[in-house]
Amino acid sequence: MSERSRAERVASFFEGLWRDYVEITPSAEQIRLLFATDNPSLANDHVAFRTFDREPIAIQSLERPLLDLGYRRFEAYHFADKKLDAWGYVPADPAEPRIFLSELRTPELGRESRAIIDRLVEQLEPAIVESESVFRSGRPWAMPSWEDYCTLRTESEYAGWLSVFGLRANHFTISVNSLREPADLAGVVARVEQAGHRMNAVGGVLKGSPQALLEQASTLADRIVVRFGDGDPHEIASCYYEFAKRYPGPDGRLFQGFVAASADRIFESTDV
Numbered sequence: 001m002s003e004r005s006r007a008e009r010v011a012s013f014f015e016g017l018w019r020d021y022v023e024i025t026p027s028a029e030q031i032r033l034l035f036a037t038d039n040p041s042l043a044n045d046h047v048a049f050r051t052f053d054r055e056p057i058a059i060q061s062l063e064r065p066l067l068d069l070g071y072r073r074f075e076a077y078h079f080a081d082k083k084l085d086a087w088g089y090v091p092a093d094p095a096e097p098r099i100f101l102s103e104l105r106t107p108e109l110g111r112e113s114r115a116i117i118d119r120l121v122e123q124l125e126p127a128i129v130e131s132e133s134v135f136r137s138g139r140p141w142a143m144p145s146w147e148d149y150c151t152l153r154t155e156s157e158y159a160g161w162l163s164v165f166g167l168r169a170n171h172f173t174i175s176v177n178s179l180r181e182p183a184d185l186a187g188v189v190a191r192v193e194q195a196g197h198r199m200n201a202v203g204g205v206l207k208g209s210p211q212a213l214l215e216q217a218s219t220l221a222d223r224i225v226v227r228f229g230d231g232d233p234h235e236i237a238s239c240y241y242e243f244a245k246r247y248p249g250p251d252g253r254l255f256q257g258f259v260a261a262s263a264d265r266i267f268e269s270t271d272v
């Protein structure tokens with residue numbers, strides 16, 4: 001694959017992800033417009049996905065289309081309380097977004113939740129991971145019942161979300177570094193709040209620090225009405241928007257990783 005066709009594939013990958021994301025996260029398009037007008041160079045810092053540690057969609061299989069697009073594994077992260085493992089991926093071209101891919105350690109869940117997840121993943125064809133379109137396949141299994149969703153959500157909010165929304169962008173992230181103004185994260189948050197959007201305040205709205213080389217904040221997820229497998233509609237949290245500012249490390253290069261303590265709280269942007 002030539003560099004030009006690789007870059008075009010990456011661009012169209014993110015365009016498809018964005019269309020799918022704003023469909024269930026209408027606030028994201030409004031928030032993007034708050035900044036896009038003054039900042040034609042507005043860039044995505046990263047996009048994040050959630051999955052189960054089950055084949056055919058465990059990270060080791062699901063990452064293959066990303067590697068084909070030129071991404072490489074950068075650093076592993078672990079979240080003991082949330083029972084998650086994750087990888088940060090860096091792009092072939094630094095102008096492209098980073099990717100954060102996490103998976104739920106299902107063996108650590110209770111028997112009932114494991115059985116529900118078994119019934120979801122057994123509906124998958126192995127060929128699902130053959131192309132990058134897997135990341136906007138949405139829910140690749142039948143909609144769970146409200147009862148099954150509640151069982152999962154009680155044990156793991158992440159599992160509940162994943163059972164309903166499946167494989168798609170869980171959030172996009174505005175790169176504060178790409179903005180002319182506001183140039184700092186506090187200014188970005190102030191503008192988002194002034195426009196009437198609520199921020200995730202768990203552990204403080206502004207997470208991380210210049211010393212940690214990464215500062216982050218996120219909105220609270222939008223809420224949408226979903227019809228569950230047993231036919232009943234319920235309003236639940238869909239996706240959220242994140243904002244990140246990166247700082248150069250001692251070597252003078254911009255920090256490329258993630259800060260586990262901050263990411264841990266950002267996961268809670270889809271909590272009730």
Ligand code: NI
Binds near residue numbers: 100
């Ligand atoms: Ni993120």
